[in-house]
Amino acid sequence: MGRYRIGVATGAWLFSGSHNRVQLWLVGARGEARLELRLRPARGQEEEFERDVPKDLGPLQFVKLRKHHSLVDDAWFCDCITVRGPGACEEATFFPCYRWLQGQDVLSLPEGTARLAGDNALDVFQKHREKELKERRRLYCWATWKEGLPRTIAAERQDDLPPNSRFHEEKRLDFEWALKAGALETVLKRVYTLLSSWSRLEDFDQIFWGQKSDLAERVHHCWRDDELFGYQFLNGANPMVLRRSASLPSRLVLPSGTEALGAQLERELQSGSLFEADFSLLDGIPANVIRGEKQYLAAPLVMLQMRPEGKLLPVVIQIQPPSPSCPAPPLFLPSDPPLAWLLAKIWVRNSDFQLHQLQYHLLNTHLVAEVIAVATMRCLPGLHPVFKLLIPHIRYTLEINTRARSQLISEGGIFDKAVSTGGGGHVHLLRRAMAQLTYSSLCPPDDLAARGLLGIPSALYAHDALRLWEIIARDDVVRGDPELQAWCREITEVGLCQAQDRG
Numbered sequence: 001m002g003r004y005r006i007g008v009a010t011g012a013w014l015f016s017g018s019h020n021r022v023q024l025w026l027v028g029a030r031g032e033a034r035l036e037l038r039l040r041p042a043r044g045q046e047e048e049f050e051r052d053v054p055k056d057l058g059p060l061q062f063v064k065l066r067k068h069h070s071l072v073d074d075a076w077f078c079d080c081i082t083v084r085g086p087g088a089c090e091e092a093t094f095f096p097c098y099r100w101l102q103g104q105d106v107l108s109l110p111e112g113t114a115r116l117a118g119d120n121a122l123d124v125f126q127k128h129r130e131k132e133l134k135e136r137r138r139l140y141c142w143a144t145w146k147e148g149l150p151r152t153i154a155a156e157r158q159d160d161l162p163p164n165s166r167f168h169e170e171k172r173l174d175f176e177w178a179l180k181a182g183a184l185e186t187v188l189k190r191v192y193t194l195l196s197s198w199s200r201l202e203d204f205d206q207i208f209w210g211q212k213s214d215l216a217e218r219v220h221h222c223w224r225d226d227e228l229f230g231y232q233f234l235n236g237a238n239p240m241v242l243r244r245s246a247s248l249p250s251r252l253v254l255p256s257g258t259e260a261l262g263a264q265l266e267r268e269l270q271s272g273s274l275f276e277a278d279f280s281l282l283d284g285i286p287a288n289v290i291r292g293e294k295q296y297l298a299a300p301l302v303m304l305q306m307r308p309e310g311k312l313l314p315v316v317i318q319i320q321p322p323s324p325s326c327p328a329p330p331l332f333l334p335s336d337p338p339l340a341w342l343l344a345k346i347w348v349r350n351s352d353f354q355l356h357q358l359q360y361h362l363l364n365t366h367l368v369a370e371v372i373a374v375a376t377m378r379c380l381p382g383l384h385p386v387f388k389l390l391i392p393h394i395r396y397t398l399e400i401n402t403r404a405r406s407q408l409i410s411e412g413g414i415f416d417k418a419v420s421t422g423g424g425g426h427v428h429l430l431r432r433a434m435a436q437l438t439y440s441s442l443c444p445p446d447d448l449a450a451r452g453l454l455g456i457p458s459a460l461y462a463h464d465a466l467r468l469w470e471i472i473a474r475d476d477v478v479r480g481d482p483e484l485q486a487w488c489r490e491i492t493e494v495g496l497c498q499a500q501d502r503g
Helices: 124-139 169-194 201-207 214-222 226-235 259-271 338-379 385-390 397-408 414-418 425-436 444-450 460-471 476-480 482-495
Strands: 002-013 020-028 031-039 045-053 060-067 076-084 093-101 107-110 242-244 274-278 301-306 312-318
Touching (some): 002 020, 002 031, 020 076, 031 045, 060 076, 060 093, 093 107, 107 124, 124 338, 169 201, 214 226, 226 312, 226 460, 259 274, 259 312, 312 338, 338 425, 397 414, 444 460
Antiparallel strands (some): 060 107, 076 093, 242 274, 274 301, 301 312
16 A cells, blocks of 8 residues: 556557546556556656555556547557555566557556566466467468568558557658658659760769768779779678688689689688689579660679788679580689779679678568567567567568568569569579578578688678677577477478478
8 A cells, every 4th residue: 555656658649639548557466456547648758647555556567558448549659657666665667568559458568577488377477478479379470472482471561560560650750751752862863864974984973962971982982993892792781692712613614824813713722812702593583674674684703812911802703604505604804904894893793782682681681580570479478588689679570571572572663673683583582592591591600600701800790790699698498498499480480481491
């Protein structure tokens, strides 16, 4: 018994009307009390209330909420509730929510301390987590977007998603305004360039105006340099293709007259300073047709040498793999005419864009993250420590991926309209990449070791990845946690379509 101080943090109201009535129950180990609160229609603020309770509730276990139902269902997004009790209970008890309250349902929020599943069927927290998961499995269902690819949330459009997986208003406005601003900039640049001719590489400066950064300016001035070209394989947007050579690639056919090059490659190989970036995954992928114009794709191989000072420099570029029905593909060297060498490097960068966007960004990041997000919602209750760790990171995964499938990589989407791998080639490439996906390839220590990139001072991505990996704690509790094991099975056997059979 005594006075309780209650803090209510509001994320948003669907509408901003007058004061909103909320019923709140404080549920303790020895009883519960029902209170009435009137909340202002403010967002991003915390309101405090003091209420007297005539009985001893004991340690608080739950807070229950129900929003008053009016003629218009003014949905309320509650961030969290904090309660300070009388006497020895003055320390704040935290009840995380971060969900929408709609209709007349009562939402039960357990005290926020992370808890693993227990064996006591009478435990109130155990009953809560079982009820929560049953409801979540009803809301978060699996679907198949394309055969041979990871499964997805069952939603054709963002409006089909559960409300708690949708963009918050600020996020939605920021995202949609960024799209509109980008589209407007493209149109303006298109109109501008229609009025002028293009005869030199420097003419590309006409479309690089607007917001700039120091890094963008540096790349603008150095993009043709071999040093920057090699550096990008180590620390650029896609540091996932480079590997140290264990032997000369079988696809590298050295024609007559290149004996000096072969000897150089052998020396670099023996000293451990020979590296390669092989884009063979693109070989045979059908290229797009954009506005009636045939597009083209390369599947290059780049051989690079690591200099003693840590610079990675290209030695030779092969644009396409050899084919039995065609002459040996030409090799491009730094000693070639400058524009021929530059064009070869541009084809490599184009192929790097395709793999980065589809294999390493879309598949390994977005689609794998979606599998983890759906499995998390289906298998881990809010009280689980791994749920608490993951939920800020997967907060918007389902909506951004659903938008991508309906606008970006859909039939007639942006990839079909503007990218060489569009028009179906992107799906072929994704399937190839999915067939090669292994657990160890997603673990930086294993992946970097397999690619021979450990211990290279200039490999900054590798250093950062290992430091982040070492932060993650692992212990034997994982094996005995039934919820976590169910989560792992849901990811591997369901979301990744029996991936345990593919390593």
